[in-house]
Amino acid sequence: MRSPLRFSPSPDSPNLFARKEERRVTHWTTALGEPPATHGERLAGFDGVTLRHFDPGRSKLAAGLANGWEGPLPTSGERWLYLGAAAGTTTSHVADMVGAGGVVYAMERSLRPFLRLLTLSERYPNILPVLGDARRPLDYLGSVPPVDGVYVDVAQPDQVELALDNARTFLVSGGRLLLALKTASMGRSRNAPEHLASATSALGNGFDLFRPVDLAPFHRRHYLLGGEATRALFREPAGTPAGARPTDRRAARRS
Amino acid sequence: MAPAVLLRGGDRLFGLSPEFKVSVSTSLGANAERSAERWAEEGTVVLPAEIARWVNGAGIRAALAAPEPRLKDALAALGIAVVALPLSELRRAHAAIPRAPPAAQRDFLIELARCEAAMAISSPVEALISLAREEARLERALGRERSAASEFVTGNSPALLRHDELGQRFLTEFEEHHRAVSAELERSAGEVVPNLSELLGGRLAAQLVSSAGGIAPLARMSASRLQLLGARRRPSEGHGPRFGLLYRSPRLADLPTSRWAAYARSVAALSVIAARADGITHGRIGSALVARRDRRFDELRRRGR
Ligand SMILES: C[S@@+](CC[C@H](N)C(=O)[O-])C[C@H]1O[C@@H](n2cnc3c(N)ncnc32)[C@H](O)[C@@H]1O
Numbered sequence: 001m002r003s004p005l006r007f008s009p010s011p012d013s014p015n016l017f018a019r020k021e022e023r024r025v026t027h028w029t030t031a032l033g034e035p036p037a038t039h040g041e042r043l044a045g046f047d048g049v050t051l052r053h054f055d056p057g058r059s060k061l062a063a064g065l066a067n068g069w070e071g072p073l074p075t076s077g078e079r080w081l082y083l084g085a086a087a088g089t090t091t092s093h094v095a096d097m098v099g100a101g102g103v104v105y106a107m108e109r110s111l112r113p114f115l116r117l118l119t120l121s122e123r124y125p126n127i128l129p130v131l132g133d134a135r136r137p138l139d140y141l142g143s144v145p146p147v148d149g150v151y152v153d154v155a156q157p158d159q160v161e162l163a164l165d166n167a168r169t170f171l172v173s174g175g176r177l178l179l180a181l182k183t184a185s186m187g188r189s190r191n192a193p194e195h196l197a198s199a200t201s202a203l204g205n206g207f208d209l210f211r212p213v214d215l216a217p218f219h220r221r222h223y224l225l226g227g228e229a230t231r232a233l234f235r236e237p238a239g240t241p242a243g244a245r246p247t248d249r250r251a252a253r254r255s
Numbered sequence: 256m257a258p259a260v261l262l263r264g265g266d267r268l269f270g271l272s273p274e275f276k277v278s279v280s281t282s283l284g285a286n287a288e289r290s291a292e293r294w295a296e297e298g299t300v301v302l303p304a305e306i307a308r309w310v311n312g313a314g315i316r317a318a319l320a321a322p323e324p325r326l327k328d329a330l331a332a333l334g335i336a337v338v339a340l341p342l343s344e345l346r347r348a349h350a351a352i353p354r355a356p357p358a359a360q361r362d363f364l365i366e367l368a369r370c371e372a373a374m375a376i377s378s379p380v381e382a383l384i385s386l387a388r389e390e391a392r393l394e395r396a397l398g399r400e401r402s403a404a405s406e407f408v409t410g411n412s413p414a415l416l417r418h419d420e421l422g423q424r425f426l427t428e429f430e431e432h433h434r435a436v437s438a439e440l441e442r443s444a445g446e447v448v449p450n451l452s453e454l455l456g457g458r459l460a461a462q463l464v465s466s467a468g469g470i471a472p473l474a475r476m477s478a479s480r481l482q483l484l485g486a487r488r489r490p491s492e493g494h495g496p497r498f499g500l501l502y503r504s505p506r507l508a509d510l511p512t513s514r515w516a517a518y519a520r521s522v523a524a525l526s527v528i529a530a531r532a533d534g535i536t537h538g539r540i541g542s543a544l545v546a547r548r549d550r551r552f553d554e555l556r557r558r559g560r
Contacts, residue, residue, distance in 0.1 A: 103357050105364075110468065111375050118368050121361075128361050129368040131375075138322050142263030143364060145354050146346075168342060169349075236342055 007046045013075040015097045016065075017051055027054040027065045029096035033124040038092045052096065056218040059090040060153060060180035063215040064224035071210030071226045072149070072176040077101040079147040081170050083134040083162070084108065084154035087116035088127065094151060095127045102126060105144045109133050134162050137169040146172045153180040157187065160199045164206060164233075171229050177207055178226040180215075192221040199225060206233030258318035258338050261310065261326050264352040266290035266363040268302070268326075270309040273318075275344075275351040279309040287359070291366035295374060300329045310335065320344075380469055383447045386440045387461035393433045400426055450529040453541030454548060455505060455522070462500050463526065474527075474534035481530075482523035501526075506552050514555040521551045 007028060010016040015030040028044065028051035037043055042053040056063040074080050074097040085091045085106035095104045106121065107130045108114045114131050121127040132140045134154055147170050152163040163179050171177070183195035190198070200209060209227035216222075259278075260271040266287060270279040281303045284290035294300065302310070310319065310330065320340040321327045327337050340348065354360065375381055404422055409415040437458065444457030448470060451460040466484045467473035473481070485499030497516040501507075504522045507515055525544045532538045 103360075111372060111381060114368070115372055118365070118372060121365060121368075125361075126357070128357075128364045130364060131368055131371045136324075139324060141349060142323050142326075143265065143367070145264070146350050169345070172350075234342065234346065 007044075007051065010073070013073045013097050015076055015099050016054075016073065017046070018065075025066070027056075027062055028052060029054050029093045030099070032096050032100060032126065033092060033120075035123075038120060038124075039087075039089050052093070054093050059093060060215055060219055060222055060224060061090050061093065061151075061178070063218035063222075064180075064213050066218065067213045067215060067224075069210075069213045069224055071224075072178065072228065074098050074102070074104075074149055074151070074178075078149060079103045079105070079145065080149040080151055081105045081144055081147045081166065082107065082151045082153075083166060084152065085117050085129075086113040088120040088124075090151075090153065091117070091127060092120060092124060095124055098126065100126060103128060105130055105147065107132055107134055107140065107144075134166060137166050141169070144170060146170060147175065148172060149176040149178065151178045151180075155182040155185050157185050159185065160202045164203065167206065167229060168233060171233070173229065173231070173234065175229050176226065177203070177229065178224065179203070180219075181212075181223045181225055182219075183221045183223070192223075196223050196225075199223075203227070206230060257344050258320040258340065260340065260344075260348040261306070261319065261321040261330070261337075262348055262352055263294075263323055263326065265355050265360050266294075267355070268306050269352045270306060271348055271351060275347050277352065279305055281305045287362040287366045291363060291370050294325070295367055295370035297374065299332045300325050302329050302333070307333070320348075322348075379443070379447045380464065383440075383443045383461050384465040384469075386436065386443055387458075387465040390433070390436050390440050390458065391462065393429075393436055397429055397433055400429060448530070448533040449539065450532045450541040450544065451526060454525055454529045454544045459500060459503050459505075463530075466500060470530065470534035473530040476527060476530070478520070478524040478527045481526055482519055498523075506549075510552070510555055514558070518552065518555055522548060 007017040007019050010018060017028040019026050019028060031043070031050040031052045036050045036052060039058070041055055044051045044053070054062040054065070056066040074094050076097070076099045078098045079102060080094055080098060082091050082094060082104050085108045088106060091104060091106045098104060103126050105128050106117055108117055109132065114129065118129050121129045130140050130143050135158070150163065150167050150171055152159060152166070154162060156162065159179065159181065163177060167175070167177050181196065181199050183192040186195045196212060200212060203209060203225065207227040207229055209225065212223045212225045214223055257273045257275070259273055260275070262269050262271065266284065267280055267282045269277050272278045282290060283293045283303070310333070319330070319335065319337050321330055321337045322340055322345055330337055404426055407419055407422065409419045440461055441457035444452045444461040448460050448464060451463065455463070463481065463484055464470055464473055467476060482501055483496060483499050486496040487499070498519040501519045501522055504519060507518055510518055525548055529541065529544055532540050
């Protein structure tokens with residue numbers, strides 16, 4: 001006979017559960033939406049709540065968990081800003097993790113995925129959709145309050161600068177950053193580990209970083225990075241007001 | 256001294272004193288829906304009376320910061336220049352404004368998202384992109400259906416023959432629908448990107464716009480990048496792809512394959528010029544570009560393999 005399914009809550013995030021299966025550990029989040037499933041994922045009942053499978057093949061954060069990510073995670077009651085929400089697959093799991101007392105501000109730039117995100121947020125009580133360009137944080141300053149965490153998954157060449165800019169603008173002091181780094185977006189002149197090294201050194205000043213996790217085999221040439229903001233993050237970057245740095249414009253042209 | 260700051264927090268506007276105390280606050284509209292419409296409206300936001308009075312108040316005009324671009328524009332429309340806010344002060348001001356409860360914030364943001372999405376979809380470029388994607392999807396589906404139909408075995412079984420007949424009828428209707436969508440796509444492309452359509456045909460022009468995500472990104476693109484738009488493989492030295500969508504350039508198939516890459520390079524260069532005319536200068540240069548394209552075609556054909 002099969003032993004009963006055993007889910008154990010994560011010590012870092014009470015709405016996140018791990019389950020030991022035969023050869024691997026799977027992750028699950030407490031479903032908040034109604035109806036619960038958002039993209040055809042597996043569901044399971046546990047202790048009177050519905051859990052949704054957090055699929056590492058479809059989500060970089062889930063892949064990070066599967067590969068042993070030890071850094072910060074969204075947790076109950078927090079506010080997160082999610083950049084590059086697309087249709088909201090991972091976003092919905094982040095929304096589960098922050099729970100009914102938390103909020104996820106889900107930013108997306110392109111219209112088509114945003115329309116699906118909008119439909120999702122109509123049935124998810126704590127997903128707040130924001131249409132806009134993550135390169136211009138001041139455009140949505142009025143829609144997004146200071147947040148406990150910033151999650152970045154935009155797959156753009158300037159993803160690191162964009163993450164820093166948003167973190168500087170929106171993070172509360174001591175807030176956290178999670179960055180799904182896609183090295184394939186950063187050009188072919190350097191290989192993936194070199195891109196990772198340049199990203200960690202660019203972030204290293206403003207954040208106490210945790211050990212980055214390679215997301216293979218789920219997502220090749222991707223890494224999950226993140227950590228807690230240090231005081232240095234909020235120090236004035238040599239005389240230029242936020243959002244007006246020349247890199248912003250150069251990056252915008254490149255895309 | 257720090258400047259006074261004008262900020263939005265959801266559907267409310269806040270005027271903050273130089274000590275970052277809220278000195279005036281008012282909502283953009285009577286309810287979430289009205290506020291969202293006001294904020295999303297094209298053109299300049301009209302500042303509510305209380306805010307306009309506060310802005311005009313003594314001493315404040317000397318140093319006023321409004322970090323959000325739309326508010327900056329609204330002030331510019333009143334002839335008021337704003338000063339930039341250093342990061343630390345921006346963060347303090349942002350943290351100082353009170354926030355509505357999450358449910359009210361959500362109502363406003365969902366309304367705002369609806370307004371902005373509706374505005375974006377109603378633009379001719381977005382309509383063109385939607386049509387281009389739909390046409391591409393139909394074409395793929397039609398290919399699948401055609402090959403399925405050609406493999407269908409009937410023998411002389413009446414049941415299967417009847418089924419085949421129904422299948423043929425479906426295919427004919429499907430083809431008709433595809434033709435109608437293609438015609439609409441051609442028409443729309445001719446209006447939105449006339450120069451590019453003249454050079455490449457409406458369908459290919461629309462696909463380039465769709466792949467770039469708009470006319471502006473296409474007009475900003477380098478010719479080498481445009482040449483590879485829609486390519487499945489990645490560019491890399493020596494053995495990268497030579498073209499993506501431009502594989503379907505007019506007349507390309509009439510050249511020897513050894514000349515395709517050279518032709519695609521020229522067509523890409525002309526396409527960028529066409530896209531700039533369509534997106535920026537709005538001149539009509541299509542026929543001149545077609546003439547240049549055809550000259551290049553003749554040259555390449557003469558040189559043969
Ligand atoms: C890899 S997908 C994100 C997938 C999603 N995070 C998930 O796991 O479900 C990257 C998304 O970022 C969006 N994006 C790219 N550049 C952006 C920008 N500057 N601002 C906002 N979104 C952007 C893209 O439109 C795309 O939907």
